[in-house]
Amino acid sequence: MTKESLIRQFYIEYPYESTFEMVDLENAGPEVLEDMKQFETWDWNIAESLEFDIEYEAKFDWGIMEIRFKCADGRITECDLSSDCLLDEHFELLKKNFVGIAF
DSSP states (O other): OOHHHHHHHHHHHOTTSOOOOOOOGGGOOHHHHHHHHHHTSHIIIIITOOOEEEEEEEEETTEEEEEEEEEETTEEEEEEEEESOSOOTTHHHHHHHHTTSBO
């Protein structure tokens, strides 16, 4: 995608908030580069996110497995696993191991 097509798409997506300034990083002042550092951090990109739920389903030779996560502050707060597998005794341990890790 070229710079021009990216700008065009920006104006289409945000017609009411369509002002921004392109910055040439090679000639940017130290204050711009310092401000940019925050956008590279995990805290800014992930931890500051809203709470959300997400679900995955996968089919294996041994059965179908579903996993559901509740996430907040960039971490998994709850996990639920279900499967049609007859040997599911290890799922409880797996659920506990997901809670608290970064998503």
